[in-house]
Amino acid sequence: xxxxxxxxxxxxxxxILAIFLVIRFTVKLFIKKIGQKSGINDxxxxxxxxxxxxxxxxxxxxxxxxxxxxxFEDLAVIFSSVFAVxxxxxxAIWSILSNVTSGIIMFFSFPYKVGDKIKIxxxxxxxxxxxEDIRAFQLHLRLDNGDLVTxxxxxxLQKAVTLVQKDAIEDFGDMH
Numbered sequence: 001x002x003x004x005x006x007x008x009x010x011x012x013x014x015x016i017l018a019i020f021l022v023i024r025f026t027v028k029l030f031i032k033k034i035g036q037k038s039g040i041n042d043x044x045x046x047x048x049x050x051x052x053x054x055x056x057x058x059x060x061x062x063x064x065x066x067x068x069x070x071x072f073e074d075l076a077v078i079f080s081s082v083f084a085v086x087x088x089x090x091x092a093i094w095s096i097l098s099n100v101t102s103g104i105i106m107f108f109s110f111p112y113k114v115g116d117k118i119k120i121x122x123x124x125x126x127x128x129x130x131x132e133d134i135r136a137f138q139l140h141l142r143l144d145n146g147d148l149v150t151x152x153x154x155x156x157l158q159k160a161v162t163l164v165q166k167d168a169i170e171d172f173g174d175m176h
Contacts, residue, residue, distance in 0.1 A: 012067045020060045027052050039113045040134075047136055048107050099137040102153035106134065112161070117168035120151065121160040127151065130168050 003010070028049045035045035065075055112118055112131060118141075119128040129141035129149060139156055141149040 006068070009068050013064050016060065016063050016067065020056060024053055024056050027056070034108065040107065041114055044103075044107055044134055048104060051104060096137065098154040099152050102157050103134075103136045105157065106153060110134070112163060115167050116163060117165040119162045119164050120156065121162065128164060 031048050031052065032045055034040075035042075035048070062075060062079070066072070114131050114133060117128070117130045120126060127141060127143070127149060129143045131139055132142045132148070133140040136153075138150040138152050141151055143149060
């Protein structure tokens, strides 16, 4: 009975699903190529891939709801309500969202990679260290004395940074 009543909708949903999977595969392949070309580690490539998959999935859900008869006005009210609640909730933790956004920006345009020795020109606390890891929220920087410093992604985009030595991790020895 259900299949008879919603045959067209199910076929259209299957087509949208196939398009979603092709777009997802293409985008993941594109991100992987950019990441490997830029020398970015696999963990960061996977993280950005997950972000894009979630975004594409939400768009897919929007299309499927529309196919099954939801009106655009209803979807607009639902999505605006959800985003309003999320926006209010995230206002209190804006720095986390800022760091994640900075992490995505750094994936595509950060000129330094893991293993490079950089100097962060901060007038209060200048840092010269080797980039040990670049994560979603922060960079892990290893100082010359062996101390590990975590530096927020949003701050690294706001400060002047100088490349001291390319691939310095090889010269530093055992990092752990």
